[in-house]
Amino acid sequence: MRETRLRLEGRVGAFALDVDAVFQERVAVIVGPSGSGKSTLLAAILGLEPRLRGAVCIAGEWLEDTARGLRLAPERRRLGWVPQAPTLFPHLDVAGNVRFGLRRGGDAGERLLARAIDVLELEPLLARPVESLSGGEAQRVALARALASAPRALLLDEPLASLDVPLRARSLAHLLRVRDELDLPMLWVTHDPDEAMCAGERALVFDRGRVVATGPPRDVLWSRAVAPLADALGVENVLEATVEGELGSGDARASSHRARTRGGLALVLPGALAPGETLRLGLRAEEILLAADPPGRISARNVFAATVEACEEDGDRTLVRIVAERERLVAKLTPGAARSLGLAPGVGVHAVVKAQALRRLA
Amino acid sequence: MSGADVATMTLLTVRVGLVSTVASAPLAIGLGYALARREFRGRALVQAAVALPMVLPPVGVGLGLLLLLSRDGVLGSLLARAGIAVPFTWWAAALAAAVVGFPLFVRACEQAFAETDRRYDALSRTLGLPAASTFLRVTLPLARRGVLYGALLAFTRGLGEFGATAIVAGILPGRTETLALGIWSRVQAGDDRAALVLCAVSFALALVSLVAAEGWLRRRGRPPEDS
Numbered sequence: 001m002r003e004t005r006l007r008l009e010g011r012v013g014a015f016a017l018d019v020d021a022v023f024q025e026r027v028a029v030i031v032g033p034s035g036s037g038k039s040t041l042l043a044a045i046l047g048l049e050p051r052l053r054g055a056v057c058i059a060g061e062w063l064e065d066t067a068r069g070l071r072l073a074p075e076r077r078r079l080g081w082v083p084q085a086p087t088l089f090p091h092l093d094v095a096g097n098v099r100f101g102l103r104r105g106g107d108a109g110e111r112l113l114a115r116a117i118d119v120l121e122l123e124p125l126l127a128r129p130v131e132s133l134s135g136g137e138a139q140r141v142a143l144a145r146a147l148a149s150a151p152r153a154l155l156l157d158e159p160l161a162s163l164d165v166p167l168r169a170r171s172l173a174h175l176l177r178v179r180d181e182l183d184l185p186m187l188w189v190t191h192d193p194d195e196a197m198c199a200g201e202r203a204l205v206f207d208r209g210r211v212v213a214t215g216p217p218r219d220v221l222w223s224r225a226v227a228p229l230a231d232a233l234g235v236e237n238v239l240e241a242t243v244e245g246e247l248g249s250g251d252a253r254a255s256s257h258r259a260r261t262r263g264g265l266a267l268v269l270p271g272a273l274a275p276g277e278t279l280r281l282g283l284r285a286e287e288i289l290l291a292a293d294p295p296g297r298i299s300a301r302n303v304f305a306a307t308v309e310a311c312e313e314d315g316d317r318t319l320v321r322i323v324a325e326r327e328r329l330v331a332k333l334t335p336g337a338a339r340s341l342g343l344a345p346g347v348g349v350h351a352v353v354k355a356q357a358l359r360r361l362a
Numbered sequence: 363m364s365g366a367d368v369a370t371m372t373l374l375t376v377r378v379g380l381v382s383t384v385a386s387a388p389l390a391i392g393l394g395y396a397l398a399r400r401e402f403r404g405r406a407l408v409q410a411a412v413a414l415p416m417v418l419p420p421v422g423v424g425l426g427l428l429l430l431l432s433r434d435g436v437l438g439s440l441l442a443r444a445g446i447a448v449p450f451t452w453w454a455a456a457l458a459a460a461v462v463g464f465p466l467f468v469r470a471c472e473q474a475f476a477e478t479d480r481r482y483d484a485l486s487r488t489l490g491l492p493a494a495s496t497f498l499r500v501t502l503p504l505a506r507r508g509v510l511y512g513a514l515l516a517f518t519r520g521l522g523e524f525g526a527t528a529i530v531a532g533i534l535p536g537r538t539e540t541l542a543l544g545i546w547s548r549v550q551a552g553d554d555r556a557a558l559v560l561c562a563v564s565f566a567l568a569l570v571s572l573v574a575a576e577g578w579l580r581r582r583g584r585p586p587e588d589s
Contacts, residue, residue: 048484074487075496081488089482091503100499104490149489 002060004028004185008044010052012037017044017052017209025202026059027179027186029217031193032206038189039084041206042155045187046081047074058153059185078104080146080154080184085162087142088130094141095126101148108150112182116144119177136167140174147178153185154178160195169360172198172280193221194282194361197238218328237283237329238361239265243273256301256355263327268301270355280361285332289352290320292341302353308343318343324351363548363556367535372563375540378452379520382460383513386467390516391502391509394471399480416465423461424529427454431530454531455538459520467516474508475501507579514575518568541567 002024009018017037032038044052047064053071056064063077064070080101088097102109117123120140125133133141139159146154159175160168176198179186188199196203196217203217213220218238241259247268257273260266273279295303306324318338320331329351333343343349396402397409415423431438431448441448448454482504486496502509524542531538533547541564548557 043484046484046488048487073492074484075490075492077488078490079488081485083481083485086479086481087485089485089500089504091500091506100486101489145489 004059005055005057008052008054012040012051015209019211021204021211021214023202027200028202028204029188029190029196029200030204030206031190031196034191036206037209038206039157042157042189046079047072047077061152078152080149080151082142082146082156082159084157085135088138090130093130094128097141098145098148101145105148105150109148112150113144113148115182116147119181120144120174135163136171156188158189198280198361239281241267241279241281243275243277245275261327264325265327268355269358282359282361283357285330287357288331290331291350291352294350295352300352301355304351306349306351308345308347308349310345311338311343322351368563370536371539371541371544374452375521378456378459378540379517382456382520383517386460386464390464390467391471394468395475397472398475412468413465415461420462420525421529424458424526427458427530449530450532452538455527455540458526458530459523462523462526463516463519466519467512470512470515471509474505478504510579518571521568
């Protein structure tokens with residue numbers, strides 16, 4: 001994948017936006033708290049924000065370089081934008097909305113659209129009026145419309161933010177299928193670290209108009225540079241696990257399952273799951289307990305040995321990075337607790353996680 | 363007054379109303395859009411100029427038009443060279459109707475465009491439609507209710523137009539005598555019965571167009587049936 005370059009600056013409302021980022025990854029997430037200027041940055045990339053100027057190069061293709069007098073109009077940038085709600089044209093039906101994208105997309109758009117209808121399970125929606133769609137359905141249609149325009153890249157603006165929590169897992173799964181099955185560069189904006197860890201190969205952490213940290217999501221979202229934003233963002237662990245089998249409890253309603261993460265960690269998960277199913281799990285850093293000695297009889301279903309990799313004290317919390325099997329996790333402790341356990345790089349600990357603390361993301 | 367006279371006057375009135383509305387639509391829509399969406403120098407001046415025909419006495423507007431279009435007028439002298447004389451024709455009546463209805467039309471369009479979400483325009487651009495096609499395929503369809511409402515206001519205002527029309531088009535039976543002018547001349551002649559008949563026709567015409575337009579707006583504005 002060729003290089004993406006964003007160098008944009010200008011004054012927008014309360015702050016000066018100044019972005020300078022270069023990366024090679026196909027899928028990048030722009031993470032930042034609400035009001036940090038993420039949507040404005042997208043608008044500038046789309047050519048819709050006259051207050052911001054500079055250089056925009058998406059996967060090797062220059063769309064704007066004011067130094068060279070290049071500034072393509074929005075209709076010539078070929079970027080597939082899925083904005084925050086409302087997303088669909090209210091004067092057209094679902095099919096009309098999707099066809100709108102084909103005006104530019106042509107044959108390439110037809111092919112992408114056929115894939116999108118399949119991947120996003122849109123067939124049953126095409127005959128429906130726009131008003132009858134749920135937020136998640138409207139978003140899938142908007143995504144298909146963007147794909148029908150045969151874009152060089154997809155720009156998603158907080159694709160899950162307007163959805164109810166139960167709908168998010170399903171929508172996220174759809175988005176990840178689009179990411180994995182259509183080989184398109186993506187810029188994915190979110191304020192949610194869960195989403196960022198699931199979605200991106202590259203994270204740009206954004207605060208008040210500036211990129212404050214950039215790198216692989218797992219490293220960046222736990223980095224010191226992001227610490228001041230940790231509360232606004234809610235630092236999370238994300239694990240990918242495959243269900244291996246049911247734990248015999250003799251009671252179907254109270255069933256739980258064994259699962260193994262990509263890093264080889266064995267977990268016990270609650271609820272009805274199908275063996276072979278692959279899940280993405282969220283685990284908040286403050287929901288991991290660390291014990292110096294193996295705990296005795298305990299209600300928590302997940303207890304595993306781990307090694308401390310690093311401790312970062314920051315004000316009233318210490319972020320402890322641990323490795324269990326090949327899985328890297330971060331736990332959030334009070335500095336006093338970390339000191340009383342004598343935590344330091346190389347020290348062995350036992351991590352304790354309630355099965356209920358492992359939240360299913362997708 | 364024969365039935366044929368009534369029919370002639372009615373048809374002329376409808377024709378004047380339709381032509382004035384349709385002909386002024388592009389300018390009214392364009393101005394309404396510019397006032398709603400663009401910041402430009404002299405905006406307040408344009409807004410005042412557009413509202414002018416509404417606050418001036420219609421007779422004054424008619425006089426102004428007559429001066430403009432007469433053989434010695436700025437516009438009239440140019441048209442005369444091309445062999446066109448507007449005053450005292452039904453074109454003059456249509457022009458008068460267009461001018462007095464224009465402020466209502468522009469105002470309704472301005473409001474309609476101000477109420478439509480600009481994000482839809484932005485979306486359309488990113489999907490590959492240039493500004494002009496975006497206006498025709500997205501902005502205008504989204505604002506259609508307000509624009510049609512403006513057209514209806516201008517049309518019905520034109521149906522009853524009297525003062526400006528009488529001055530610039532005269533009251534020429536069969537040529538420029540619309541229903542409103544017909545009522546006036548019947549009253550002048552002391553034929554109250556005929557005047558009342560024309561009043562009733564005017565009333566019916568206005569009512570029919572209002573009801574038809576309301577019905578149409580309602581039908582178009584309602585979400586499509588769920589299948």
